Amino acid sequence: MRVLKFGGTSVADADAIRRVVAIVAEERRTSVIEGPVVVVSALGGVTDKLLEVAALARRGDATHALALVDQLYARHLETLAALAPGEHGGPVPEAVDALFAQLRAIAGAVAVLHEASPRSLDAIAAIGELASSRIVTAALQSAGTPATWADPRALIVTDEHFTSATPLLDAIDVQAPAHLRPALAAGRVIVTGGFVGATGKGITTTLGRGGSDYSAALIGAALGADEIQIWTDVDGMLTADPRVVEQPRLVPTLSFAEAAELAYFGAKVLHPKSIQPAAARNIPVRILNTFRPQAAGTLIADGACPDRTAVTALACKRGITVVTITSTGMLMAYGYLRRLFEVFERHQTPVDVVSTSEVSVSVTIDDRAHLDRIVAALSDFAEVSVSNHLALIAVVGEGYGHEPAAFSRVVRALEGLPLRLVSQADSRRNVTLVLDEDALGVAMSRLHAEFFGKPVATPATLMTSAAGR
Numbered sequence: 001m002r003v004l005k006f007g008g009t010s011v012a013d014a015d016a017i018r019r020v021v022a023i024v025a026e027e028r029r030t031s032v033i034e035g036p037v038v039v040v041s042a043l044g045g046v047t048d049k050l051l052e053v054a055a056l057a058r059r060g061d062a063t064h065a066l067a068l069v070d071q072l073y074a075r076h077l078e079t080l081a082a083l084a085p086g087e088h089g090g091p092v093p094e095a096v097d098a099l100f101a102q103l104r105a106i107a108g109a110v111a112v113l114h115e116a117s118p119r120s121l122d123a124i125a126a127i128g129e130l131a132s133s134r135i136v137t138a139a140l141q142s143a144g145t146p147a148t149w150a151d152p153r154a155l156i157v158t159d160e161h162f163t164s165a166t167p168l169l170d171a172i173d174v175q176a177p178a179h180l181r182p183a184l185a186a187g188r189v190i191v192t193g194g195f196v197g198a199t200g201k202g203i204t205t206t207l208g209r210g211g212s213d214y215s216a217a218l219i220g221a222a223l224g225a226d227e228i229q230i231w232t233d234v235d236g237m238l239t240a241d242p243r244v245v246e247q248p249r250l251v252p253t254l255s256f257a258e259a260a261e262l263a264y265f266g267a268k269v270l271h272p273k274s275i276q277p278a279a280a281r282n283i284p285v286r287i288l289n290t291f292r293p294q295a296a297g298t299l300i301a302d303g304a305c306p307d308r309t310a311v312t313a314l315a316c317k318r319g320i321t322v323v324t325i326t327s328t329g330m331l332m333a334y335g336y337l338r339r340l341f342e343v344f345e346r347h348q349t350p351v352d353v354v355s356t357s358e359v360s361v362s363v364t365i366d367d368r369a370h371l372d373r374i375v376a377a378l379s380d381f382a383e384v385s386v387s388n389h390l391a392l393i394a395v396v397g398e399g400y401g402h403e404p405a406a407f408s409r410v411v412r413a414l415e416g417l418p419l420r421l422v423s424q425a426d427s428r429r430n431v432t433l434v435l436d437e438d439a440l441g442v443a444m445s446r447l448h449a450e451f452f453g454k455p456v457a458t459p460a461t462l463m464t465s466a467a468g469r
């Protein structure tokens, strides 16, 4: 049994949802097994709009908030009507009506109170996935696929940390199968909304922006799925960010650890936290393109990578700040690093890369909101310097540690570019480099050429470069 998750662009409008219906039908035709379970995002852009409703209402602007609700309602009804024309007044339009009636009531209350608590924000944001999942269910049914809607709040049990709730795995392991198994056994496709959950008391929560992938992985893990497919609007993971490097390649396979490193350092396709439940149970995750379903995509799985090259992909991130802390107090001392990192913890600032010498520690951060207070606190016991406008490059590959020349190839490729920080852990799955932001483009292109070959001049690129001259 597979879990198929479709992102916002994959369900943006009736045409996109028709592709989803076709993909699900193909999945049923080619697999002799149960399912699939379909997890959908809100219709593209709807979550942003819902949060805008909340923001308008909080300012007391009920008129604009409710006008926006009406617009959203119209868009949902129109999409539904295009996909399930016979459904006038049926259970799905009634459910969608009820959701938007609820939204109007909450937005009205927020506007009166001028206050939107995280709990209200979740009640508002959840409407997107609750409505889109109803519509996709109706679209499948109307195309002749036996589909059953499942309320995500009955599946994804979370804590009470509204707007970025933590899923409670033990509870989900019980709830999700209990709710879904009967319908699966009866040969039905299940459709549910991503991103949304509920506390043990049944209060609606959300898993944080982009949380639908997380929902898919949680449900897949709880059901012991054979595979989790993330259907999106790109072909898969690329060897580098196409805005930085010309003609990156598709990465056909990568391990969970590689995916986590890459995602963490800026590859946008998947959030590492979101596939952790799949990684923990070794359930393969495949990234596929709804708009090019025939493309092979990227498979994330352990042990799926037979022909390892030294480097699987590069990732990069701009806007990095390096904080260097120097003190002779560090020499031969214990407890010093704890004291130092405790400062970052107290100011809720994640540290990404760390590099140490005997008397100094350099760390990178990308959230500068509390930087002044961090520097002040560190200055109590050490000398502190800060460098801005830096960029970080992660060179990632399970094969990296197995190729003795890999590091020297990195260094050779970057010859002449001043490196500010270099960090390589003993896992030897990646090396992380920090350099001036201005040098990022050149550095990435050179590294990419070193490990993946030079971009080939196609007629299209020849034409654009000729036009640029």
Ligand code: ASP
Pocket (backbone or CB within 6 Å): 007, 008, 041, 042, 047, 048, 128, 194, 195, 208, 209, 210, 211, 212, 213
């Ligand atoms: N709709 C939510 C968002 O836009 C969740 C998701 O799409 O994954 O953040």
Ligand code: MG
Pocket (backbone or CB within 6 Å): 007, 008, 041, 042, 047, 210
């Ligand atoms: Mg989205």
